[in-house]
Amino acid sequence: MRFSTKLVNLELKDKYGATNTPVYLSNSFAHQSAEDLEKIFNKRAPGYAYSRVSNPSVRAIEEKLMVLEEGKEGILTSSGMAAIATATLNVLENGDEFIATSSLFGGTYNLFKSYSNYGITPKFAEGVEVEDIKKLINSKTKLVFLETLGNPKLDIPDIKGIVRLCKDKGVPLIVDSTMTTPALINPLELGANVVIHSTSKYINGTSNSIGGVIIDGANFDWGSLDSFADYKKYGKFAFSVKARSEVFRNLGVASSPMNAFLNELGVPTLKLRMKVHCDNALELAKFLADHPEVKEVSYPGLEGNPYHQRAKGLFKGGFGGMLTLRVGSKERAFKLINELKYFYNLANIGDVKSLIIHPASTIYSRNSKEEQESLGVYDDLIRVSVGIEDVEDLKEDFEQGLEGIES
Ligand SMILES: *Cc1c(COP(=O)(O)O)cnc(C)c1O
Numbered sequence: 001m002r003f004s005t006k007l008v009n010l011e012l013k014d015k016y017g018a019t020n021t022p023v024y025l026s027n028s029f030a031h032q033s034a035e036d037l038e039k040i041f042n043k044r045a046p047g048y049a050y051s052r053v054s055n056p057s058v059r060a061i062e063e064k065l066m067v068l069e070e071g072k073e074g075i076l077t078s079s080g081m082a083a084i085a086t087a088t089l090n091v092l093e094n095g096d097e098f099i100a101t102s103s104l105f106g107g108t109y110n111l112f113k114s115y116s117n118y119g120i121t122p123k124f125a126e127g128v129e130v131e132d133i134k135k136l137i138n139s140k141t142k143l144v145f146l147e148t149l150g151n152p153k154l155d156i157p158d159i160k161g162i163v164r165l166c167k168d169k170g171v172p173l174i175v176d177s178t179m180t181t182p183a184l185i186n187p188l189e190l191g192a193n194v195v196i197h198s199t200s201k202y203i204n205g206t207s208n209s210i211g212g213v214i215i216d217g218a219n220f221d222w223g224s225l226d227s228f229a230d231y232k233k234y235g236k237f238a239f240s241v242k243a244r245s246e247v248f249r250n251l252g253v254a255s256s257p258m259n260a261f262l263n264e265l266g267v268p269t270l271k272l273r274m275k276v277h278c279d280n281a282l283e284l285a286k287f288l289a290d291h292p293e294v295k296e297v298s299y300p301g302l303e304g305n306p307y308h309q310r311a312k313g314l315f316k317g318g319f320g321g322m323l324t325l326r327v328g329s330k331e332r333a334f335k336l337i338n339e340l341k342y343f344y345n346l347a348n349i350g351d352v353k354s355l356i357i358h359p360a361s362t363i364y365s366r367n368s369k370e371e372q373e374s375l376g377v378y379d380d381l382i383r384v385s386v387g388i389e390d391v392e393d394l395k396e397d398f399e400q401g402l403e404g405i406e407s
Pocket of ligand 1: 079080081082105107108147151176178179198199200201210211212
């Protein structure tokens with residue numbers, strides 16, 4: 001099966017022939033005998049016991065996303081942040097260090113900073129090149145974390161180079177591919193060890209439920225890390241087994257079956273939607289780059305963009321649906337946002353609707369100026385998540401909006 005066929009055909013084998021996953025809104029699952037429940041609890045037989053740990057509706061989308069990412073195991077979580085926290089805390093212990101690129105999603109950056117309260121030290125690399133990571137790696141480094149396409153900096157790490165570095169140093173690589181989805185890239189195929197998505201974004205597509213997923217490539221020697229000493233017997237699957245048995249169930253970050261169902265509804269149209277997001281973003285970026293009222297446009301699909309060649313090498317059939325523009329001042333940015341008719345002013349990405357936000361005064365308002373700039377956030381920067389509308393309407397809207405800010 002090729003990718004688009006997988007998107008529509010990986011259905012649950014339901015005993016009544018349902019073609020959408022039935023939603024099992026049941027906290028617990030009853031079993032005939034005490035012996036049966038004992039086996040399920042102790043992972044000696046398949047089956048469900050309690051929905052904080054696993055649930056058949058949740059399992060359906062876990063298996064789908066696992067196949068789409070070419071992974072070997074998947075864990076659906078209550079949010080993208082829950083996926084990131086679970087995956088990283090599954091590896092890190094008091095005294096450990098880890099490295100992340102600095103152009104991270106704001107919530108991830110704040111989460112990682114908070115780890116220093118628990119004796120875990122985050123090191124933020126200045127750039128996205130191998131050298132930037134290499135100079136921070138030492139014997140305490142227990143993982144490297146990066147985003148396929150930085151949000152909102154839109155920088156693209158040298159993933160292949162960083163994979164080689166991590167292999168060489170014996171450090172696992174965790175990749176957040178929310179911005180690119182499996183329609184554009186499969187990080188596990190490139191040698192990453194764990195992939196994360198906020199399914200709230202492109203996978204869901206219509207912003208009707210929050211969710212996250214951790215996909216395990218089962219391609220790292222987890223037994224080589226002290227934190228997996230008790231899980232050595234699970235070999236390549238140690239990461240997933242430990243995550244589900246410890247951080248995931250202890251924190252209680254399971255997805256509700258209803259949210260799992262809503263997120264799964266987006267899966268069949270993922271590739272179709274991503275194609276239009278990418279095409280529209282490219283056309284809008286070109287239009288804005290030529291507009292005299294716009295100071296600067298960042299989009300990896302533009303020829304002059306510093307990440308253009310890398311994006312062409314890494315991404316399949318497009319450059320993503322996000323772009324940023326700078327318009328000279330915060331006042332002009334606000335005016336433009338207020339003038340636009342088709343762009344919803346809100347904090348989200350990956351919706352079929354076009355979305356716009358002024359990051360400095362919202363998502364990043366709690367970060368210092370210095371932090372903002374290292375995250376690629378400026379006072380005159382606007383972030384756009386380009387939707388799947390007719391692109392002519394989006395261009396016309398910007399045309400009239402930009403006319404409005406001249407005065
Ligand atoms: C939104 C987002 C997250 C967090 O996901 P939630 O589902 O909102 O918790 C993580 N990474 C990236 C790149 C995101 O865009």
